[in-house]
Each structure stands twice: as C-alpha cells, then as structure tokens.
Amino acid sequence: MxxxxxxxxxxxxxxxxQYVDIDxxxxxxxxxxxxxxxxxxxxxxxxxxxxxRQVMKHWWYKRTPSLPKGVNGQNSPLTxxxxxxxxLMFGTQRDLxxxxxxxxxxISSQIVLLEQALVSDLNINTSSTATNIKFAQAxxxxxxxxNETL
Numbered sequence: 411m412x413x414x415x416x417x418x419x420x421x422x423x424x425x426x427x428q429y430v431d432i433d434x435x436x437x438x439x440x441x442x443x444x445x446x447x448x449x450x451x452x453x454x455x456x457x458x459x460x461x462x463r464q465v466m467k468h469w470w471y472k473r474t475p476s477l478p479k480g481v482n483g484q485n486s487p488l489t490x491x492x493x494x495x496x497x498l499m500f501g502t503q504r505d506l507x508x509x510x511x512x513x514x515x516x517i518s519s520q521i522v523l524l525e526q527a528l529v530s531d532l533n534i535n536t537s538s539t540a541t542n543i544k545f546a547q548a549x550x551x552x553x554x555x556x557n558e559t560l
Contacts, residue, residue, distance in 0.1 A: 411522050411526065411539070411540045411541070411542060412539055412540070412541050412542070413541070413542045413543075413544055414439070414541050414542070414543050414544070415544050415545075415546050416432060416433075416436045416440065416543065416544070416545050416546070417432075417433070417436075417545075417546050417547070417548035418430035418431060418432050418506075418511070418545055418546075418547060418548060419431045419547070419548050419550060420508075420547065421505060427507045427508075427509070428507060428508040429505040429506065429507055429508075430505060430506055430507070430508060430511065430545075431505060432505075432506065437498075440514070440543070441495065441498055441499060443518075443541065443543070444491055444494060444495050444514075445495060446538060447491055447517070447521055448491055448492060448495065450521070450525070450536060450538075451466070451470055451488070454466065454528075457534075459532060461532075462532075465524060469487065469520065470486065470487050470488050471486050471488055472486050472487075473485060473486045473489075474486065474487075476513070476516060477490045477513045477516070477517075478490070478507070478509045478510065478513055480493055485513075487517045487520070490513055490517070491517065494510065494514075511545040514543055514545070515543055515544060515545060518541070518542055518543040519542055521540065522540040522541070522542045525538075525540035526540060
C-alpha cells in the first residue's frame with residue numbers, strides 16, 4: 411500500500427460550499443484512480459465469492475450518511491464515485507468541495523483494505539498498487555518586496 415498526499419488550496423467563492431483548488435496533475439491522477447475503483451469493483455461484482463458479494467451489498471451499494479448527498483438523495487460509494495467521475499470528466503464540475511475530499515479519503519481507505527484482502531486472502535490479482543489518498547492543505551507563500559527607499 412502506498413499513500414498519495416494531494417495538496418489543495420481553499421478557493422474563495424461566493425458559494426455556500428467550500429471548494430478547493432488542486433494541481434492539474436493531481437486532478438488527472440485522481441480521476442484515473444476513481445475510474446480504476448469503478449473498474450475494480452465492477453469486476454468484483456461478477457465474482458461468485460459470497461464474502462465479496464456481501465461487501466458489494468453492504469458497502470459499495472449501500473447509501474450512507476458519511477457521504478455527501480446527491481441530486482437523487484443519499485449517496486453510496488458507487489453513486490458518489492460514478493457521479494464525481496461523470497461530473498468532472500463529462501460535466502461542468504472543475505473543482506472538488508471539502509466534503510468531497512473527506513468522502514474520497516473515506517472510500518480510498520476502504521478500497522485499500524478490500525484490495526489487500528483480495529490479494530492476500532482470495533489470491534485475486536488486482537494488477538495495481540492500492541493507494542490510500544490523503545488531502546492536505548498547501549502552505550501558501552508570500553513574497554514581500556523589500557522597500558529600498560527606507
């Protein structure tokens with residue numbers, strides 16, 4: 411397991427929701443990681459192992475108040491991830507909210523545990539390295555010009 415720390419800067423907007431600015435390279439990586447989650451869990455969905463079927467039923471598909479609500483009500487990890495991919499890649503959404511950051515960290519930690527169990531307990535190769543995503547506020551530096559006329 412690896413940890414990827416993505417730094418962000420809070421944006422100043424007139425919206426009631428706090429949005430953040432993320433480096434474009436990090437955003438591209440994050441989008442591909444979200445797509446990887448969808449592909450991995452889509453593949454697992456066809457597996458006949460009863461434990462995996464329970465994970466899908468009681469976590470991946472289950473609506474939970476720990477995730478932000480969507481247009482159609484409470485999200486599950488599946489609907490949150492799918493909606494975020496759709497909005498970022500094909501819609502008009504360009505930035506993430508602070509609530510979305512928390513949800514991504516939450517889902518990421520569960521995916522890491524699932525991938526570790528797949529490899530160690532079920533001998534299912536996920537052909538990728540499980541990555542735990544953490545967000546950290548970036549430090550903003552200021553350059554103060556020296557006043558040489560003093």
